[in-house]
Amino acid sequence: MSLSPDHPATSPLAGAASSGAARAAQPAAAGALAFSVIRRNGSLSPFDSSKISVAVTKAFLAVEGTQAAASRRVHEIVQELTEQVVGALTRRVDGERALHIEDVQDQVELALMRGGHHKVARAYVLYREERARERAEKAKLAGTPVVTLNVRGSDGSLSPLDEARLARVIADACSGLDGTSAEAILSETRRNLYDGISSDELSLAQIMAARTLVETEPNYAYVSARLLLDKLRREALTYVLGNAREASEAATRDHYAAYFPGFIAKGIAAELIDPELGRFDLDRLGAALKSERDRQFQFLGLQTLYDRYFLHDHGTRFELPQAFFMRVAMGLALREIDREDKAIEFYNLLSSFDFMASTPTLFNSGTLRPQLSSCFLTTVSDDLDGIFKAIKDNALLAKYSGGLGNDWTQVRGLGAHIKGTNGQSQGVVPFLKVANDTAIAVNQGGKRKGAVCAYLETWHVDIEEFLDLRKNTGDDRRRTHDMNTSNWIPDLFMERVAEDGQWTLFSPNETPDLHDLFGPAFKAAYEKYEAKAAAGEIAVFRSVRALDLWRKMLTMLFETGHPWVTFKDPCNLRSPQQHAGVVHSSNLCTEITLNTSDKEVAVCNLGSVNLLNHIGDNGLDHEHLARTIKTAMRMLDNVIDINFYTIPEARYSNLRHRPVGLGLMGFQDALQALRIPYESDEAVRFADESMEAISFHAIKASSDLAAERGRYASFEGSLWSKGILPLDSIQILDDARGGTLDMDRSSTLDWDGLREQVKTVGLRNSNTMAIAPTATISNICGVAQSIEPAYQNLYVKSNMSGDFTVVNAQLVRDLKARGLWDEVMVSDLKYFDGSLGQIDRVPEDLKALYATAFEIDSSWLIEAASRRQKWIDQAQSLNLYIANPSGKKLDELYRLAWRKGLKTTYYLRSTSATHVEKSTLKGTDGKLNAVSVTQSAAAAAPSPVAQSPVAQSQVVQSQAAPIPVAQVVAPARADDIRLDSITAGKACSIDDPECEACQ
Known part of the structure; x- marks a missing residue:
């Protein structure tokens, strides 16, 4: 049976009635979603998932006939498809409480295609196109009716939509940005308006309309940011100046100087700003603010600031971007002699994006609790008072946004004697579990997840249990699913691995000096303890093959992403402060190498x-x-x-x-x-x-x-x-x-x-350099983080502020210059996961210049890192990327890092955690291709493709194959380490919203 325009079965979501079959197919919880559907006339109706079931059932009925459509198989298919659509809509709401009916129908269309129901989907697509033509013809004959929409203010009052202002704001946001269209944004915005829309929803509709276009033109990232700025300006100026004002950029230039003293006064009154800032010459500082720098933000950066950095009073943001940078600068200039002069100097550096302070400094500078430091390193003592003091210290340090690195090597191992009770120790692992749970409980004021990394030296008798901490199997009381872990490896161990020698594990209460020794002194003491163990003079020890332990380290790193690989001796032998103590660990992100002791917590x-x-x-x-x-x-x-x-x-x-x-x-x-x-x-x-x-x-x-x-x-x-x-x-x-x-x-x-x-x-500072991940501050500045290669040239980034389409703007400029940037290229980039490598029409020089992280041999990253390390008195957060991991590759890579003199490494990244959805259905998000996040803990196996994937009504699924858990066979040689028979592992998810490195 074919669909016809007047067939009752072909009015998806149109009828309130639904058949018994469709009712039976409706999932129990699906209809409970609390958002509305915007109909084509601008009116609202409550979302009802049963209408999706009706539409899908009728579509099958139209194509397969009454008998087939009534079968149990179709009932199950309808239920599954309905659940998929409801789930997709739930994800897409993203703060909006209304979706256009076309958006709902887009998701039905996608679900049919993903499910392989191509005939039904094709009929559905053709029907929608026919109905759209009919509506256009009727509108043309009847003339376009004038529909007056009202906007609901924060006080509940209704006022007519100011169409002129809407158009003016969007046009202003697009001004000076090549490739952007105010008309396209205005059209998409109007599609999502309804009578009684709130002012916040109106602002969001404009932002989301521009945001959907980013994948085709990177400059829309600036447009989206400027539209968000319009929302922020109205919010902040109303709060500070006491009335709703015109909030265009031109008006804000005039308002900034007047706004700034009021902003400081409001912040002090709300007990959010240090009263000392009120004693600055605020008129001078307000006059120094450069409002034009508001326009240099991209959407990801400004949204992150809006969500997590700007001061707010019970949810009302009243800190504008330039006031934010000046507030931070003033906080840093408090002790200067000419405070205003230095505040302006600091402001100009921050607001120009030439330099950016770390997140804790941006959060807290100029506030009542100016905890401005990024990293804290502690050493945990081998007694209950010391252990629980360290855990309490973790909570206090994390409360104000500090990242933590804990050295646990001093804590005695499993089975060691406890003199006070004449019993045996449970080892370090139970205390690590407590530290893990503390990090989760203290979440930095809700701004970001508390984070800590535990370090343990390779000779500790609990090292093998330490390697297992992040596994998803085994006794959960001996697992730390949230804590980062890192191996603190002495050079002697790497030498034993190279020579395929034995390695002895000790409890630190019987070998107390090993903790503070490094280099030749460590080797001498360690060999002395091995001799004592062989003579029966040490109670708790175990001898293992060094290569087996190294293999397990790499296996766990691959399977769970932890523990990271860091090297004790380079950190200490090259430390400028070795006369004043010992580096016992690095920090949360492996770039800090400072001394710690029972008396000193490094900052x-x-x-x-x-x-x-x-x-x-x-x-x-x-x-x-x-x-x-x-x-x-x-x-x-x-x-x-x-x-x-x-x-x-x-x-x-x-x-x-x-x-x-x-x-x-x-x-x-x-x-x-x-x-x-x-x-x-x-x-x-x-x-x-x-x-x-x-x-x-x-x-x-x-x-x-x-x-x-x-x-x-x-x-x-x-x-x-x-x-x-x-x-x-x-x-x-x-x-x-x-x-x-x-x-x-x-x-x-x-x-x-x-x-x-x-x-x-002399020097003012004992240590001067460290390369941190910069995950968030690089987003603020709109550049790639740290020393990282580009993850992809087109992808969806997830962080605590949401999901953001990211496009490499320099690549787009180059492709435009060569006449290669079009919808086909966008689709190809999505299909090939942001890589140019398999797109034939892209010249080789551009493929090399814009190669992505997994296309670059990680040995090049290590070579570059080694060149940097010779100049750095601390270390660098170095992520390594492997597209197709193997034991041999990991072994070679980490040995190379050691030989090249690196002090530390950070995450091991494997493909792929975040993809753009490979859809070529028009209408999704208003563009040719839908963009959404497909989270996977597994690696995606590349799919060979013979031709460009652009074809109407075709959906290409992500070919995701899980990365298996490594099961290794004991090798005869070091380079025989293999990761075979793998079933369910991961190295590290890219753009994990809960990952410190990704934030």
């Missing part, structure tokens, strides 16, 4: 240079970079004195050593601006050049601060005081390894002159 204060902003016509602009770093280092140093310390051990350590961590972001963007492929010798050289410049200027800036403010207290005896800079400390590590270190030592700048300055003048 680090972070911020990152936007490398893209420092690329000029002739490459890296050293003068601009030097100016940026000089101001940035002053800001970071100020954090130490202004900071709100929640525990005394952190205050003591931070004021004594004054460490900071200047990092970078936008490395991939800088490479693409310079036309350098990541997988190239030129990229490695640029990593070297850029980090050398950052290192040089950071050390010089700290020395200049020392001349002005004095050296840090523990300077004497440090490597700095001996004229040993990070470049020079490579030799110390090489000597300890017997000359086997494979690390470049070339340089280009005047290090002799700087070395002499440091020796004579």
